[in-house]
Structures are given as structure tokens and as C-alpha cells.
Amino acid sequence: MKVYFQDLTVHSSKRFELIDITWKVEEAVAASGIRNGLCLVYAPHATAAIIANEHESGLLYDLLAKVRELFPEGAGYRHDRIDDNAHAHLASAFLASSRIFPVRDGRLVRGTWQNILLVEADGPRTRRVVVEVLGES
Numbered sequence: 789m790k791v792y793f794q795d796l797t798v799h800s801s802k803r804f805e806l807i808d809i810t811w812k813v814e815e816a817v818a819a820s821g822i823r824n825g826l827c828l829v830y831a832p833h834a835t836a837a838i839i840a841n842e843h844e845s846g847l848l849y850d851l852l853a854k855v856r857e858l859f860p861e862g863a864g865y866r867h868d869r870i871d872d873n874a875h876a877h878l879a880s881a882f883l884a885s886s887r888i889f890p891v892r893d894g895r896l897v898r899g900t901w902q903n904i905l906l907v908e909a910d911g912p913r914t915r916r917v918v919v920e921v922l923g924e925s
């Protein structure tokens with residue numbers, strides 16, 4: 789079995805933002821030379837998350853609106869006494885900081901309406917996204 793790693797650097801420019809990293813992940817899968825296996829997409833951050841869904845402007849707005857509704861800022865969280873970003877920790881914890889995709893015939897398997905999106909909930913920041921591809925070449 790072969791293992792390939794690539795770290796992506798993603799810059800957010802707003803406090804809440806969805807950033808499409810699909811093509812970067814697909815480039816990493818292509819660079820891996822792995823034909824069949826799995827691709828882990830992991831954000832090593834406690835205040836961001838990774839999701840897979842449609843990159844359509846209305847839906848991107850709806851997704852962020854829902855994140856802000858589910859995890860409102862300044863809702864009396866204890867963690868806000870330390871650094872005022874408890875809402876982002878909660879969003880990261882419940883949305884999850886990683887997703888796994890199949891790799892088949894050298895390509896990432898995803899639905900037509902499943903782009904890979906970094907959920908920024910405490911930007912602007914520079915985020916690292918770890919792409920790890922495991923499988924047979």
C-alpha cells in the first residue's frame with residue numbers, strides 16, 4: 789500500500805466563509821499516483837470544518853446562515869471568556885474536521901453536487917488542510 793501526503797494552505801478573508809478546495813484535493817489525488825484507495829481531507833483546526841456539498845451561491849449562503857443559526861456567536865458560552873470563539877469550536881466539533889472519499893481509477897469519487905468545502909467559522913486566518921491518499925498505485 790502506498791501513502792501520499794500533501795498539505796494545502798487556505799486563506800480565509802472573513803469571519804464566516806466557505807472555501808472550495810475541490811480542485812486542490814483532486815490535484816493532490818492526481819499527484820499521488822494512487823489508483824484505488826481512500827482520500828482523507830482533514831483540517832487540523834478546532835474552529836474550522838470540512839463538508840461536501842454543492843457550490844451554488846444561494847446554497848453557500850444558506851449553509852453559512854445555518855451554521856450561524858446553529859452556533860450563534862456570543863451566546864453566553866464559557867469558552868468566550870478565554871478567546872471569544874466558542875461558536876467556532878462548536879461548529880467544528882459538530883460538523884467534523886475531516887471527510888473521507890473513495891479513490892477509484894485514479895480519481896476522487898464524489899457526487900456531481902458534492903464539492904469539498906472548508907467551513908471557516910473564526911476567520912480571517914490561514915488554514916492548513918491535510919490531504920492523505922492511501923491505496924494501491
Ligand code: ZN
Nearest residue numbers: 871873874877
Ligand atoms: Zn477558542
